[in-house]
Amino acid sequence: MGISHPFPAQVTGAGDWPRKHPLLASLADPDRDSLLHRVVDAKRTNAGPVHWYPVFLQWCLPCGGASLAGGDAMTADEVRAACASSAWYGGLGGAALYNGRCVTSDQFGVPPGACGPRVSTAALRGDEHALAASKAALFAGGGSGLAAGAIPACSAWPVQLLLCGGAPCFEGHLTAELDARIAAGATTVLGVHPDHFYACLNLFLNSDSAHGLTSPGWNCEDPNRGRGAPVSCDAIPRNASSLARRVWRGADGAGDLDFAESNVWARDLEEGKQWVTMIDSVRKALNGFAADAGVEAYPSGALFKFYSQFRWLPAATLRGLGAALAAIFGAAFLFLGAGPGRRPTARRAAAAARVALVLAANVAAVVVAFAALLVHAGVLLNCFTAVTLVMSLGVAVEFLAHACHAQLAGAGGRRARAAAALEAYLPPVVDGACTTFLGFLALAFNDYLYIRVYYFNAYALMLASGLCVGAVTLPATLALAGAGDDEP
Numbered sequence: 510m511g512i513s514h515p516f517p518a519q520v521t522g523a524g525d526w527p528r529k530h531p532l533l534a535s536l537a538d539p540d541r542d543s544l545l546h547r548v549v550d551a552k553r554t555n556a557g558p559v560h561w562y563p564v565f566l567q568w569c570l571p572c573g574g575a576s577l578a579g580g581d582a583m584t585a586d587e588v589r590a591a592c593a594s595s596a597w598y599g600g601l602g603g604a605a606l607y608n609g610r611c612v613t614s615d616q617f618g619v620p621p622g623a624c625g626p627r628v629s630t631a632a633l634r635g636d637e638h639a640l641a642a643s644k645a646a647l648f649a650g651g652g653s654g655l656a657a658g659a660i661p662a663c664s665a666w667p668v669q670l671l672l673c674g675g676a677p678c679f680e681g682h683l684t685a686e687l688d689a690r691i692a693a694g695a696t697t698v699l700g701v702h703p704d705h706f707y708a709c710l711n712l713f714l715n716s717d718s719a720h721g722l723t724s725p726g727w728n729c730e731d732p733n734r735g736r737g738a739p740v741s742c743d744a745i746p747r748n749a750s751s752l753a754r755r756v757w758r759g760a761d762g763a764g765d766l767d768f769a770e771s772n773v774w775a776r777d778l779e780e781g782k783q784w785v786t787m788i789d790s791v792r793k794a795l796n797g798f799a800a801d802a803g804v805e806a807y808p809s810g811a812l813f814k815f816y817s818q819f820r821w822l823p824a825a826t827l828r829g830l831g832a833a834l835a836a837i838f839g840a841a842f843l844f845l846g847a848g849p850g851r852r853p854t855a856r857r858a859a860a861a862a863r864v865a866l867v868l869a870a871n872v873a874a875v876v877v878a879f880a881a882l883l884v885h886a887g888v889l890l891n892c893f894t895a896v897t898l899v900m901s902l903g904v905a906v907e908f909l910a911h912a913c914h915a916q917l918a919g920a921g922g923r924r925a926r927a928a929a930a931l932e933a934y935l936p937p938v939v940d941g942a943c944t945t946f947l948g949f950l951a952l953a954f955n956d957y958l959y960i961r962v963y964y965f966n967a968y969a970l971m972l973a974s975g976l977c978v979g980a981v982t983l984p985a986t987l988a989l990a991g992a993g994d995d996e997p
Contacts, residue, residue, distance in 0.1 A: 525803075526766045527703035528682040531668055532802050533562040534771075536570075541696045542687055544806055547798045548773045551790035553783060555774040561723035562771070565713055569625035569701055571664035572598045573611025576626055578654050581613050588612070595654055597647055601640075601667065602697065610717070617719040619747055625709060628716045628749065629661035637702055639670045663709035665699040678703050684801045707756060710766075714754040715747045726770040728757040736762050770809070781889065784816035818892050826895040830876060833902045834869050841865035841910065845917055860917060867990055868906075868913045871983045875905035879974040886966055893963055901971045908938055908979035916991045927988040935980055942976045 534545040549556045572592035574581045579591065588611075593603040609615065613622035635641045638660050648658030668679040669691055679700060680688065690696040701709050713720065714729070721743070728739035732753055739757035746753060758764040775787055788808075795806045846861030879901050888894055915930035916923075952965035 525682065527706040528679055529802060529804055530562065530706060531679060531698045531700040532683060532687075532798075532804070534560050534566075536563045536566045536665075536699055538697045541690070541698060542684060544795075544798050544802075544804075545771060545773075547794040548791055548808075551787065551794045553776055553778060553787040554791060555776050559723045560771045561720055561725040561769065564719050564723055565710070566665050566699055566701075567608065568610050568713055568717055568719070569663055569665040569709065570606050570608035570610075570699075571626055571661065571666065572606040573608035573624055573626060574613075575611050575622075575624070576656050576661075578656055580656065581622070585609060585612055591654060597644055597653060597655060601670075605697075610719075617717055619716050619718060619749060623716040623749065625663035625665075625713065626661040628712050629663035629709070630712075631662040631705065631708070632659035633662055633664075633671075633702060633705075636675065637672055637704065638666065639672055662702060662705040663712055665701055668698050668700040671700060671702050673703060686801075707758065707766075711752050711755050712749070714742060714756065715749045715752050718747070723771065726768055728767055730755045730757050730762075736760050739767070773808075775813070781816065781819040785819050788813065788817055788820055819890075822890065822892065822895055826890070826898060829895075829899045830902065833899060834873060837872055837902065837906060838865050838869040841868050841913070845914060864913050864917045864987075864991055867983075867986050868909055871909050871978055871986060872902055872905040874982055875908070875974045875978045876901055878978065879971050882970040882974060883967060886962075886970060888962060888967055888970075891963075894967060897963075897967050897971065901974070904971055905975050905978070907941065908975035909983050911938070912979065912983055913987065913991075916987045923991050924988045927984045927991055930987065931980075931984045938979050939976065942972050946972055 532543055534543050535541050545556065545560055545562075548554060572588070572595070574583050574588050577583065577588065577591050577595075579587065583591070589604050589607045592598045592607045595603075598606050608624050608626065610618060611622055611624035611627055615622055615624075618624065633641055641660050644655070644660055645658040647653045648655045668683075669677055671678045679698075683691075683698070687696070687698065691698055714727075727742045729742040729745055730736050731738045731740045732745060736757070737760055742754050742756070748754075756766055758766065773791075775784075778784055778787065791808050795808060798804070799806050842861050842865040845864055846858050876898060880898060883894065911934045912930040915933055916926045919926035919929050921929075946969065949965060949968050952960055952968070955961055955965070
């Protein structure tokens, strides 16, 4: 079984959340398109345990004991049945509009039962709710079973009922597909009136403790310093009467919610490629949501950031190795072809280029052998082993460069020069490998398995690769392709 780990899907400011909040998640219709559903539909993801927006939306549902004539004396089942049969609520969603947060036994309310419709300080006018006059008339006629004829401002309704300037508030602010489904009656999307969204959100922060389970990551105005310095909302005690917690909306108080996050679970992940698949899928989903809805959304989280390295690390490692190999070839060509006391000639340049190429090829052989041994030893590619791979190029030069220089500077045929270079430089190379090994031997006794595997084992395999190529492959290559009799 692979690991599962939560990561936040975050949205930033400039999102016009008063008119775009129905895009965050859904309560009435779980099949509709939203940010949460885009992420959950990505590969290897599941919904987190709690998302802040459905909690807020549930808090705002309009049908509860406080909105019915029976009041708080009604049981939850009686309230739910009344919502379904009500002449007012029945045609707008019925039991789907039932608000269990309004019952006085709900301990998340501050005080218990402090739901949105109960604590709302304003009512929706006729130019804000398409059926406001109908409810007033129904209540005035008597026998409606309603507690009042007004519609609390902090209540959630199908978005097509909410009006701004005589037109539907959310029209053109959701995705085109969602607008079409709403117009066709194919989906139900609930929302809070945009003109009251932030006032209701502030009431929610001060009158309800359930949002603390969702970790939305909100910033609030600092009660001591005002709007100029946002602080974590959790650092401010709740106070429903003074609204101590107020969502920070910029220094002028007129901006948008600057930040919010919701946890999503990554599931069944065992290998780096599975993380890459999940990361690519989630990013594609969020980028698509951002393009369709005009909001900024991105995934985050410590493990998400860590495993993002596997998205670019292989290519970056190959680029680093290629650049380092090119630098080795260039440096070797310059030093071999134009060393102290040597007069550059075309013949010497050609010989130096060939020997430098032999050096670069054998350095590459060290890296390939080292990488193969790492895989065999179960050492996986990550940012640390990538650095070690690039570092192995420099170590390989120490094993190989001296013999290459001796072969070019020697006399006789290629084989004779290669044999003389091997005889002269193999002992010091072996000596250097031994002293280097002793230098990091203490890592083998470290208490942390990671240190032993990814440092001691990796360094030991690096030395073995360099020594093997330096003692076997390089002399053979120099004997075949190194400088010959006719080359200075």
